[in-house]
Amino acid sequence: MAKELGALIAQRGWVLLNGGRNQGVMAASAEGAKQAGGTVIGILPDSTDGHASPHLDFAIMTDMGDGRNLLNVLSSDVVIACLGKLGTLSEVVLALKRDKRVILLGWELTDPQFARFAKTGQLTDAKTPEDAVEQVSAALSIRAASAGER
Amino acid sequence: MAKELGALIAQRGWVLLNGGRNQGVMAASAEGAKQAGGTVIGILPDSTDGHASPHLDFAIMTDMGDGRNLLNVLSSDVVIACLGKLGTLSEVVLALKRDKRVILLGWELTDPQFARFAKTGQLTDAKTPEDAVEQVSAALSIRAASAGER
Amino acid sequence: MAKELGALIAQRGWVLLNGGRNQGVMAASAEGAKQAGGTVIGILPDSTDGHASPHLDFAIMTDMGDGRNLLNVLSSDVVIACLGKLGTLSEVVLALKRDKRVILLGWELTDPQFARFAKTGQLTDAKTPEDAVEQVSAALSIRAASAGER
């Protein structure tokens, strides 16, 4: 699913930015995006690119461990979170805190802490990669319209 | 409740470390700890101590915004999370990721992502500050015993 | 000189990575690189792209202030430092510490602390942008040869 998501992101002409390592969702989405001719940026927790996915166009080295998760979030226009572990969850939480639009792909968050973000539409879930990408497109349109009004 | 928690931490002879700002749970727990004769360290998101609680003994300035939440977690032996907003939640998630013992004071996390941590006892909840402090004490004893075995 | 340097970097097919802000050497080198058809990444000290150069292809937001200088260094293969202020100097020092090849364009560092790096050739100076770019090319060839031997 992550690979398909990467491909769809590339087909839209968007840049895929993720945590950059050669494992799990990061590696799969990077591979999908590259195979579809897209551009991939990885923000790595490491000080070198020794653990980087081979599918990155650009590797940003931070030497910050999990501290780089905030950078992933701040550098993204919209955040799509594939079902992952705690690193992904920390990105979802930080993204909501920093007012980013967040889409959960293939999972949900039901704790009361998340209810108000679901209510305003800042946090939604998507059943499929196509659905997620459609939601990103809508979010970017709203942003563009809102910027145009200023 | 945060103020009472701070006082209890101080009475145990432990150091209170929190986010350091002069607001909410951070300020209340710092005040409680200081009034009970304790020591308080604040790790601030800011580059100066302009927004620091007046009850800190030591202020660490990071200029990292929410990025400092990871430092709070890494620098703590045990994490007690009072019901807060997304900043607190990000600290809970990062603490679990970094294998820290986490106690939720006055709230719960029921999302499936948290279930396995509840199962192993890494994540528990406490009804009262006294309960939380008792759980910290037990966690520190286990750590000390485990270190002694090495 | 920074603008010309950016153009030469682009003509070589290399990526220009700098601090990303819309001022001084950062803005000038980014402009030069873009006009020559190159790719520019900016790693910003800010949490948004409000102060970013309009000539960036990709903006990485860190919300780390001067703390992002280390990321610039770690993410670069070779560091060219145009005569700047203390931010630039901190990058030179961190780059040397992290074993990066550093070229000073249009200035020198004569303090004894730098002597051993000049002696080994890790730190050199260049009189012109052309000279700097030639030195980068040589450094990259040595790296490639050394990687090939492994």
Next chain:
Amino acid sequence: MAKELGALIAQRGWVLLNGGRNQGVMAASAEGAKQAGGTVIGILPDSTDGHASPHLDFAIMTDMGDGRNLLNVLSSDVVIACLGKLGTLSEVVLALKRDKRVILLGWELTDPQFARFAKTGQLTDAKTPEDAVEQVSAALSIRAASAGER
């Protein structure tokens, strides 16, 4: 000399804050301060206290590598730099950038970049630990007087 400096800092009733590791100037100054009954905080580049000096009262873990050098600087009122390597030099540069008073103990910086800071008195050198501590005292008096005027 670092050990003597630590002792003198403790005798003045000041807190010693340094990089926290169990090596070189960090370890020696921490030991001196503790033996003189002082308080020592270490801001470590690591994610655990495995490499911490045994003379720390408080260890702050950052998992940021050299990125923690900025935190040392921001969290200090005055910076005393014993002759060290590039890590120390990066702290001197960042401290000057962030408007901190800097005292070089037992060495000098003669590059033109530093001249204007020497001119204004922001950067000075000291021959002995006693001299350095006297200069800190004077700097803190000026700060206190300036705060009193507000």
